[in-house]
Amino acid sequence: MGLFTFLALLLHIILLLAKTSYLCCMLSFSTSVTTLLRHRLADRQQAGLLRQLRTSDSLVDFCSNDYLGFARSTALKEAIQQADLTSVHDRTGATGSRLLAGHTVLADALEAELASFYHTEAALVFNSGYDANVGLLSCLPQRGDTLLTDELIHASMIDGARLSYATRHRFSHNDMNDLENKLRQATGQVFVAVESVYSMDGDQAPLHELVDLCDRYGAALIVDEAHATGVYGRNGEGLVVAFGLQERVFARVHTFGKGLGVHGAAVVGPAVLRDYLINFARSFVYTTALPPHSLLAIRCAHQHMQNESTAQQEVHKRVRYFKQKADERLPGTTWTDSASPIQCLIVPGNDNARQVAAKAQQGGFDVRAILSPTVPVGQERLRVCIHAFNTEEEIDRLLHIIQ
Known part of the structure; x- marks a missing residue:
């Protein structure tokens, strides 16, 4: 084997080893990052704070910001x-x-x-x-x-x-x-x-x-x-x-x-x-x-x-009805001081707030719990959004489930 051929072969082997080493490092780096992400997600899940995307088309909407019903x-x-x-x-x-x-x-x-x-x-x-x-x-x-x-x-x-x-x-x-x-x-x-x-x-x-x-x-x-x-x-x-x-x-x-x-x-x-x-x-x-x-x-x-001015009138009418019925049916509960379509029932503790929201969802109503740290500890809540299209009968049924 000539010297030139030997050197070319040696260079090829060196490059091959370097490429293999690089690929191994990249694979190791990728594995470590994905492992880190899985650990972080697992920690969040264990704390009961894992966010997930889900649909709720079959539920009565008491969750969205579509206050006037324009989106529908x-x-x-x-x-x-x-x-x-x-x-x-x-x-x-x-x-x-x-x-x-x-x-x-x-x-x-x-x-x-x-x-x-x-x-x-x-x-x-x-x-x-x-x-x-x-x-x-x-x-x-x-x-x-x-x-x-x-x-x-x-x-x-x-x-x-x-x-x-x-x-x-x-x-x-x-x-x-x-x-x-x-x-x-x-x-x-x-x-x-x-x-x-x-x-x-x-x-x-x-x-x-x-x-x-x-x-x-x-x-x-x-x-x-x-x-x-x-x-x-x-x-x-x-x-x-x-x-x-x-x-x-x-x-x-x-x-x-x-x-x-x-x-x-x-x-x-x-x-x-x-x-x-x-x-x-x-x-x-x-x-x-x-x-x-x-x-x-x-x-x-x-x-x-x-x-379409009637939609604004209707949403405020529904808010007044909701607040009146909530006062009648849920005495002793704590609500935020709101006259807007956003009505929040304070349910301290992430687990407690989740359980109340789950009961509402099982009853056919899309109501979500707002958990700490989104809100301060002890201020966890059920966030109920009132809309122009919500009926008084739907409000009555929702409050009955919460009660």
């Missing part, structure tokens, strides 16, 4: 289909971000309509409420600013706040004394972030007191109207407009996947805020835009809401 509305579905059929748009996808190929005349027109509907200067559509909150809170407060958030704000607002370089402090839920103490100590431009209707308790923020405090200390108020959109206001514009406070709130987030039954969200406020978000909100800049079909659905849902 035949009239709205037909309006969206008709708008889609007659649309001049010749593409089904957005094809890119709004700053690239995804911006359309339809998007511009829709945002102008939303600004008018929500009684403000401008609106900017985001792909979801989560995207809107993350984008808004991560880019608006800057280093040296102060961001004050209610301790019960939604996870999307928490995540946005965590991405901000501003100094962040939480204040006790709906506690204006605690908020004022923190406002006194705040530095830089101050932002205060709250929800108008809180998703886990169903109670309302004291908006009048909040705007007074923010005005006094020069703070900009941000209000997430996710669970108020469609439910409050003459035409479903939310609590801020219902109270006539839109001129005193710097920014609002309206989501369309709850009361309006479609998808997407918008941040509404002054025109300069819209321009700022287009430049700095990463969840807007770096994501593919909503397709034309979704934009048309948002438009149709707002038109439907103005033409």
Whole structure:
């Protein structure tokens, strides 16, 4: 064997051994990662906190955020289909971000309509409420600013706040004394972030007191109207407009996947805020835009809401009936202080809350337990969502099972 052939063979063997060693390392690494993930899931399952996807189509809905029943509305579905059929748009996808190929005349027109509907200067559509909150809170407060958030704000607002370089402090839920103490100590431009209707308790923020405090200390108020959109206001514009406070709130987030039954969200406020978000909100800049079909659905849902005022009246009527019957049939129980469609029965302990929810589901009702750590230990609960389409007889049967 010649020297050249010997060296070539030796190199081949070395490369083969290196490849085998690399494959073994990768296999070992992959195995260790999957084992780690299985252990973490097993720990969660043992703690009774494992989340799983499941359908509940056969159960009576006391769980979803479809407060007005728009997601199941035949009239709205037909309006969206008709708008889609007659649309001049010749593409089904957005094809890119709004700053690239995804911006359309339809998007511009829709945002102008939303600004008018929500009684403000401008609106900017985001792909979801989560995207809107993350984008808004991560880019608006800057280093040296102060961001004050209610301790019960939604996870999307928490995540946005965590991405901000501003100094962040939480204040006790709906506690204006605690908020004022923190406002006194705040530095830089101050932002205060709250929800108008809180998703886990169903109670309302004291908006009048909040705007007074923010005005006094020069703070900009941000209000997430996710669970108020469609439910409050003459035409479903939310609590801020219902109270006539839109001129005193710097920014609002309206989501369309709850009361309006479609998808997407918008941040509404002054025109300069819209321009700022287009430049700095990463969840807007770096994501593919909503397709034309979704934009048309948002438009149709707002038109439907103005033409279908009875749904809002019905949901509030059902809430009053539920609260009255719950007081009569479940004396001594503890409920959150809510006049909204979100009614929560406190059932301390994850196992106890799960058992009550399971009984309701066995009786044919889709009711879910909210467990710690989503809520504080001892505040585990049965979260009951009331809808315009729920009947008094269904409410009676559900309360009988809980009783």
